[in-house]
Amino acid sequence: MTLDEISVLAELVRRRSGVVIDRDKTYLIETRLAPVARREGFTTISELIGELQARRNETLMWAVAKARSAPVRIWSLGCSTGQEPYSLAMLVEEERGHYPGLKVEIFGGDLSERCLEKASSGLYTQFEVQRGLPARLLVKYFDKIDDAWVLSPRIRQALFFHPSSRRQAA
Numbered sequence: 001m002t003l004d005e006i007s008v009l010a011e012l013v014r015r016r017s018g019v020v021i022d023r024d025k026t027y028l029i030e031t032r033l034a035p036v037a038r039r040e041g042f043t044t045i046s047e048l049i050g051e052l053q054a055r056r057n058e059t060l061m062w063a064v065a066k067a068r069s070a071p072v073r074i075w076s077l078g079c080s081t082g083q084e085p086y087s088l089a090m091l092v093e094e095e096r097g098h099y100p101g102l103k104v105e106i107f108g109g110d111l112s113e114r115c116l117e118k119a120s121s122g123l124y125t126q127f128e129v130q131r132g133l134p135a136r137l138l139v140k141y142f143d144k145i146d147d148a149w150v151l152s153p154r155i156r157q158a159l160f161f162h163p164s165s166r167r168q169a170a
Contacts, residue, residue, distance in 0.1 A: 001026055005049045009033070009064065012052065016065035036063050062099060071103035077164060079108035082119025083128070086151060089158040090141055109164040116161045122151035 009029060010021040021029065030045060037048040040060060052060060076085040085108040092104045110116050129138055129149045142149040 001030060001045060001049075005046060008049055008053060012061060013065050016061060019065075033064065039063075062102070066102060071105045073105045073107070075107045075109065077109050079110050079119060079161070080112070080115045081124075081128075082108055082116075082122070082159070082161070083124075084108075085119075085159050085161075086122070086155060087133075089155050090137055092158070093141075093155065094137075104158075106159050108159055108161045110161075111164055113163050116163060119159075120156075120161050122156040124149050124151075 003023070006021075006023050006026060006029065010023060013019050013021055033045050033048065037043075037045050040048065040063065042048040042051065048060075048064070051057065052064065074085070074088055076088065079085050085106050088106050092106070096102070108116070108119055110119075123145075124142075125148055129142065138149065141152050141155050143152065
């Protein structure tokens with residue numbers, strides 16, 4: 001790989017994922033991109049880079065930027081009854097179309113098992129949902145049940161709640 005090709009890749013990955021590639025790690029770049037190039041029908045990494053420079057193929061750009069397919073993991077520690085991690089899950093869902101192939105895992109943890117039970121239920125009062133949640137998201141991701149609002153199963157299933165021990169929280 002040439003220095004120009006490494007620079008093109010480094011800039012693409014930095015813009016797409018925030019990861020800074022050490023230009024001295026050419027072997028690592030080649031190891032991770034060779035399978036992507038083969039899967040996308042290119043015989044060399046240089047052909048892949050040429051295609052990236054010639055066209056704005058979003059799917060290919062994301063395949064290169066996330067070559068390892070490692071999920072982005074978000075941990076909301078002290079999540080209480082889950083509003084913060086659920087808000088993050090809704091944000092991820094809203095942006096999913098812009099980042100094809102991006103995998104996100106959201107974890108919520110709290111010392112209070114009672115709070116985590118409420119968070120897992122995804123059931124909130126009118127007062128709780130009107131505090132900062134845009135009406136558009138309320139209508140899109142919640143169902144009204146009697147005097148309460150319940151999150152859609154798709155959003156609830158996107159989260160993992162775990163009790164935090166005092167030692168973990170310190």
